Amino acid sequence: MTQDEKLKLIKDILLTDDRVFVSHIEQKIAKLEETINQKKALSVKVDPIINDKLDDFIKDIPATLGPTITETLKKEIKNSQDAVVEALFPIIGKMIKRYIQHEMKLLSERINHQLNNTFSFSWFFRKAKSKATGLSESDLILQEQSNTKIEQLIIIEKGSGVVLAEYSKTKMADEDMVAGMLTAIKSFVEDAFIKEDQNLQYIEYDLYHIHLQNFSSYYIAVVVSGAYNIIYKDKLENSILSFSTKHKIADVLNNKTALTLKLKDFFKNE
Amino acid sequence: MSRPKKIVLIGHFGVGKTSLIRRFVENTFTKDYKVTIGVHISKKEIHIKGDTPLTLVIWDLEGLDDITKMRTSYLLGTNGFIYVFDLSRPVTYENLEAELEYLKTNYPNTPTKVVGNKMDLVNKAFIEENNGIFTPFVDYYVSAKLGSRVETLFTKLAEALI
Numbered sequence: 001m002t003q004d005e006k007l008k009l010i011k012d013i014l015l016t017d018d019r020v021f022v023s024h025i026e027q028k029i030a031k032l033e034e035t036i037n038q039k040k041a042l043s044v045k046v047d048p049i050i051n052d053k054l055d056d057f058i059k060d061i062p063a064t065l066g067p068t069i070t071e072t073l074k075k076e077i078k079n080s081q082d083a084v085v086e087a088l089f090p091i092i093g094k095m096i097k098r099y100i101q102h103e104m105k106l107l108s109e110r111i112n113h114q115l116n117n118t119f120s121f122s123w124f125f126r127k128a129k130s131k132a133t134g135l136s137e138s139d140l141i142l143q144e145q146s147n148t149k150i151e152q153l154i155i156i157e158k159g160s161g162v163v164l165a166e167y168s169k170t171k172m173a174d175e176d177m178v179a180g181m182l183t184a185i186k187s188f189v190e191d192a193f194i195k196e197d198q199n200l201q202y203i204e205y206d207l208y209h210i211h212l213q214n215f216s217s218y219y220i221a222v223v224v225s226g227a228y229n230i231i232y233k234d235k236l237e238n239s240i241l242s243f244s245t246k247h248k249i250a251d252v253l254n255n256k257t258a259l260t261l262k263l264k265d266f267f268k269n270e
Numbered sequence: 271m272s273r274p275k276k277i278v279l280i281g282h283f284g285v286g287k288t289s290l291i292r293r294f295v296e297n298t299f300t301k302d303y304k305v306t307i308g309v310h311i312s313k314k315e316i317h318i319k320g321d322t323p324l325t326l327v328i329w330d331l332e333g334l335d336d337i338t339k340m341r342t343s344y345l346l347g348t349n350g351f352i353y354v355f356d357l358s359r360p361v362t363y364e365n366l367e368a369e370l371e372y373l374k375t376n377y378p379n380t381p382t383k384v385v386g387n388k389m390d391l392v393n394k395a396f397i398e399e400n401n402g403i404f405t406p407f408v409d410y411y412v413s414a415k416l417g418s419r420v421e422t423l424f425t426k427l428a429e430a431l432i
Contacts, residue, residue: 160347161311162274162327176274176327180311184329187343188308256271 111138133231148226150236150270151208153263154179155220155249159187164218165259167267172208172223182221186212213240218253220244239270272315272323275431276347277424280340280373281354282362283333286387289414290354291330294424299415306332309344316428324428337369342376350427351382357411358391366407381430385423389413 001009077084130137152168154175161183166175186200199219203210209228213220213236220240224232243249247262279287288306292298295314310330317323331344351373355363363386373382386404390413397404397411409426412419 157347159343160276160349162276162347174313176313176325177311180276180313180327180329184309184311184344187341187346191341191343 148232151225152223153267155218157218164253165256165263167263211236272325274325274327275349277326277350278329278348279352280331280337285354285356285362286414287354288330291328293414293417293420306330318429321432338372348380349431353384354387356388357386358388383409383427385410385412387412390415
């Protein structure tokens with residue numbers, strides 16, 4: 001046995017285990033390479049198809065899933081109204097608060113401006129008016145600032161609640177329904193307070209004031225927006241009384257067209 | 271210009287006054303029963319052949335077991351009454367004669383239509399069996415659920431108001 005053959009024999013004996021191990025690793029690397037190459041090859045072919053499908057799916061979402069999502073959302077909101085309100089309330093509340101703060105600031109600036117105009121003609125006039133009416137100067141300024149406006153007038157037959165005439169600059173509500181409900185409320189309140197000859201004179205609804213002025217067979221309901229105070233009430237009462245006497249309303253109660261024209265003619269600038 | 275007329279529906283609890291109005295005004299019906307508190311007002315304009323249109327302002331009063339206890343201020347200026355009872359509940363028509371007499375005495379010139387509602391819950395044999403109770407008083411047998419004769423009821427009452 002030569003030297004080389006002896007060396008080879010020793011190598012075989014010593015390295016047999018390592019060779020088996022190396023062979024395993026080689027096989028694993030080969031498999032790994034194969035997988036990677038196959039996937040890469042596959043993905044080159046498959047990816048464009050998947051991408052196209054995904055694009056189509058995204059495009060079709062509004063048509064296919066849209067109604068279902070909308071319906072589900074509607075149902076969820078309907079079923080959890082309290083939760084929705086709970087969630088929105090702080091946000092809306094903050095917005096309203098900010099708006100009111102802003103408006104109050106503007107109002108305060110305007111009032112300050114007017115108060116600072118001391119010794120002006122309007123200052124003397126306001127002082128005199130305040131003493132005469134018993135209203136504070138600040139109330140008078142507030143009234144000057146607010147834009148009190150008649151929104152709707154309805155002449156209503158007492159008892160039946162039938163509309164005899166109606167005039168409105170901007171249609172606020174269905175006059176027949178309002179007249180009916182006002183008459184029902186009036187009847188209820190006036191029945192409840194047993195004392196005779198008393199009438200409901202005023203109803204407040206949200207931002208509107210409903211002034212009720214009673215006559216023997218009819219009453220007039222005036223929907224007012226803005227500041228409604230004793231001065232305005234007094235002015236309105238006088239206007240309605242003068243309308244009633246000037247146009248002899250009692251004589252034309254059965255003529256809706258004529259009555260409506262008279263009402264419009266008298267109050268169009270109020 | 272349309273002429274307004276006040277129509278008042280009266281009758282016991284749950285006889286279907288509100289359902290009749292809803293069928294006439296909105297052409298809808300619901301099985302959900304919501305009791306009327308106080309009064310509810312609806313309106314509908316109708317056209318009677320050859321005459322000015324009429325606006326029927328319909329007052330739906332809360333049901334009472336005894337109509338003599340009704341708040342009379344709600345009835346002031348009424349142009350026409352509809353008295354409703356429930357064909358399927360005898361308690362709603364056992365005092366029919368007395369209650370109609372009360373209306374006739376207190377509102378002698380006001381046209382009144384008497385209707386047996388819920389016709390869908392009884393059959394013709396039942397009506398024939400109770401002929402003696404119903405026939406002298408009843409104008410129409412109606413069903414708010416099916417909508418049968420509801421339109422006729424209101425139209426005929428409107429015609430009586432012209």
